[in-house]
Amino acid sequence: SSYQEAYRDQYHYSAQQNWLNDPNGLIKYDGVYHMFYQYNPNGNEWGNMSWGHATSTDLVHWKEQDVAIPESDDNAWVDFWMKTKDDAKPVHYIGRPTTNWDVWNPNGKRYIFSGSVILDKDNVAGFGKNTLIAYYTSTYQVAVRGDDYSNDPWGNLLGIREVQEQNMAYSTDGGKTFIKYNHQNPVIPVTQVPTGDTGNFRDPKVVYDEANKEWVMPLVSGQEVDIFTSTNLKDWTYQSAIQREHDVGNGVWECPELIPMKVKGTNQTKWVLSLSVQQGAPAGGSGMQYFIGDFDGKKFIPETNETIKNPQWLDYGEDFYAGVTFGETPGRTIMLGWMSNWNYVGEQKTSPWHGEMTLPRELTLVQNGEKGYVLKQTPVKEVNKLSQGTVRLGDRKINAVAKLDKTSPITEFSGTQYKVSAHFSWKNNQKPNRLGFKLRESEDGSKFIEVGYDPRNQLVYIDRTTDGENIPRKNSQVKLNGDPTSVKLTAYVDASSIEVFVNDGEKVLTQVAYPNPEHPLDTKKLSFFAGSGKVKITNAIGSHFK
Ligand code: FRU
Numbered sequence: 001s002s003y004q005e006a007y008r009d010q011y012h013y014s015a016q017q018n019w020l021n022d023p024n025g026l027i028k029y030d031g032v033y034h035m036f037y038q039y040n041p042n043g044n045e046w047g048n049m050s051w052g053h054a055t056s057t058d059l060v061h062w063k064e065q066d067v068a069i070p071e072s073d074d075n076a077w078v079d080f081w082m083k084t085k086d087d088a089k090p091v092h093y094i095g096r097p098t099t100n101w102d103v104w105n106p107n108g109k110r111y112i113f114s115g116s117v118i119l120d121k122d123n124v125a126g127f128g129k130n131t132l133i134a135y136y137t138s139t140y141q142v143a144v145r146g147d148d149y150s151n152d153p154w155g156n157l158l159g160i161r162e163v164q165e166q167n168m169a170y171s172t173d174g175g176k177t178f179i180k181y182n183h184q185n186p187v188i189p190v191t192q193v194p195t196g197d198t199g200n201f202r203d204p205k206v207v208y209d210e211a212n213k214e215w216v217m218p219l220v221s222g223q224e225v226d227i228f229t230s231t232n233l234k235d236w237t238y239q240s241a242i243q244r245e246h247d248v249g250n251g252v253w254e255c256p257e258l259i260p261m262k263v264k265g266t267n268q269t270k271w272v273l274s275l276s277v278q279q280g281a282p283a284g285g286s287g288m289q290y291f292i293g294d295f296d297g298k299k300f301i302p303e304t305n306e307t308i309k310n311p312q313w314l315d316y317g318e319d320f321y322a323g324v325t326f327g328e329t330p331g332r333t334i335m336l337g338w339m340s341n342w343n344y345v346g347e348q349k350t351s352p353w354h355g356e357m358t359l360p361r362e363l364t365l366v367q368n369g370e371k372g373y374v375l376k377q378t379p380v381k382e383v384n385k386l387s388q389g390t391v392r393l394g395d396r397k398i399n400a401v402a403k404l405d406k407t408s409p410i411t412e413f414s415g416t417q418y419k420v421s422a423h424f425s426w427k428n429n430q431k432p433n434r435l436g437f438k439l440r441e442s443e444d445g446s447k448f449i450e451v452g453y454d455p456r457n458q459l460v461y462i463d464r465t466t467d468g469e470n471i472p473r474k475n476s477q478v479k480l481n482g483d484p485t486s487v488k489l490t491a492y493v494d495a496s497s498i499e500v501f502v503n504d505g506e507k508v509l510t511q512v513a514y515p516n517p518e519h520p521l522d523t524k525k526l527s528f529f530a531g532s533g534k535v536k537i538t539n540a541i542g543s544h545f546k
């Protein structure tokens with residue numbers, strides 16, 4: 001691939017070819033940022049899960065590397081008994097592992113699911129100083145049997161089940177290749193799954209707890225986050241669980257993280273628990289929640305005014321998922337996510353690649369009156385390196401008092417990969433019903449995407465119902481606090497994605513889009529617009545991105 005396809009994002013990471021999903025094992029090591037990720041080396045759909053790999057010296061220009069951890073063809077016989085949440089009595093997990101749900105012709109494979117990488121500076125684990133250690137979930141299926149041997153010497157066949165367990169691998173060549181450690185004896189075997197949900201026990205994210213001098217590993221089992229700790233990186237002890245409350249859909253939880261952060265302007269450390277939920281996000285389907293609290297070495301203790309029922313959301317677009325932060329970036333919390341949603345991921349028909357990452361974002365934890373603490377998010381400052389220079393777009397007023405929709409074209413700026421930003425203000429008695437940008441406009445103006453604000457309902461939104469796509473959407477929206485008389489909108493536009501930062505990172509909406517499918521190259525114009533009111537536009541700038 002030449003990376004020149006019509007919908008190929010140019011400054012967001014995608015693999016040259018094939019499927020990718022979650023970022024894994026983000027870490028800075030020896031001056032280089034490493035991004036591993038869920039990857040199918042053999043196809044453009046989910047499968048053969050392996051850890052792909054890319055590196056960067058500046059967080060914005062990435063170079064694809066060889067697969068770092070391939071799916072495993074470890075076909076060693078599995079043989080253990082356990083009683084899960086669905087069993088009246090223990091059942092026998094016995095046979096060769098498979099990933100094809102076939103009990104008679106198992107293929108002897110284990111997938112490498114999401115996880116994390118840490119730097120073992122002091123050789124705690126015994127693989128050598130400054131070794132990179134990966135923790136990942138090994139996933140396979142295996143036959144389960146009961147203890148009735150009257151018809152079958154193996155016992156009565158009950159079916160085939162998914163098994164997930166936590167494994168460890170280490171790299172002595174700076175992340176190029178990993179050696180699986182004791183693969184048939186996972187560091188946390190499935191028999192230790194706290195909820196008994198053997199098929200949903202995954203996504204270990206290891207972090208060092210300075211205060212308690214131990215390593216902490218949150219991971220999910222079913223619909224809870226379990227916390228394990230270790231002092232030697234190999235033996236892990238179960239400490240506590242955080243349970244969901246049933247108000248955010250029925251999907252499983254995934255990719256949890258405990259992030260120690262300094263509260264901005266203070267010396268106080270708080271812990272952010274972030275997690276991805278497969279269902280129930282504000283824009284529908286999957287999305288990311290977070291909670292602020294403390295960590296006492298065993299338990300996460302949410303702020304008194306927060307509960308697991310009252311999540312804050314990291315992003316209000318449809319496409320920010322499985323986000324995790326980089327290790328070894330002292331003083332900075334940098335997160336990036338997979339720019340998609342399990343709800344409709346199959347509808348994205350790009351080829352020969354499928355899936356891309358969001359821009360890396362810097363997270364800051366700020367004190368915020370009654371809400372306690374909130375995360376602010378801005379693209380990392382390195383993103384400015386992509387800018388080809390700043391163009392002033394001309395401050396202006398739009399008087400649309402008598403009009404449902406008035407467009408003010410930006411003649412000096414167009415394209416499909418840029419940043420655009422402006423400050424919009426209005427008087428309460430001339431409040432428009434909508435205002436903002438029309439992006440990705442066709443030459444004749446009939447097709448476009450709106451990135452806008454509706455002051456009457458106080459909603460920032462991304463509206464794709466007018467961009468010509470087969471499945472028009474207007475799900476991405478977020479309510480602003482109070483009744484503001486101004487809003488700053490900054491959008492990062494790429495070939496098939498838009499990331500909107502509201503008021504310098506107060507709220508974020510991330511959205512993929514495949515505009516004007518019949519003429520995907522005719523999507524370059526850009527305008528301001530307002531309806532039924534008056535708006536003043538100032539500090540309007542654009543920069544083309546390389
Ligand atoms: C999240 C997820 C993880 C899992 C991985 C598999 O998107 O479902 O829970 O480890 O993707 O590819």
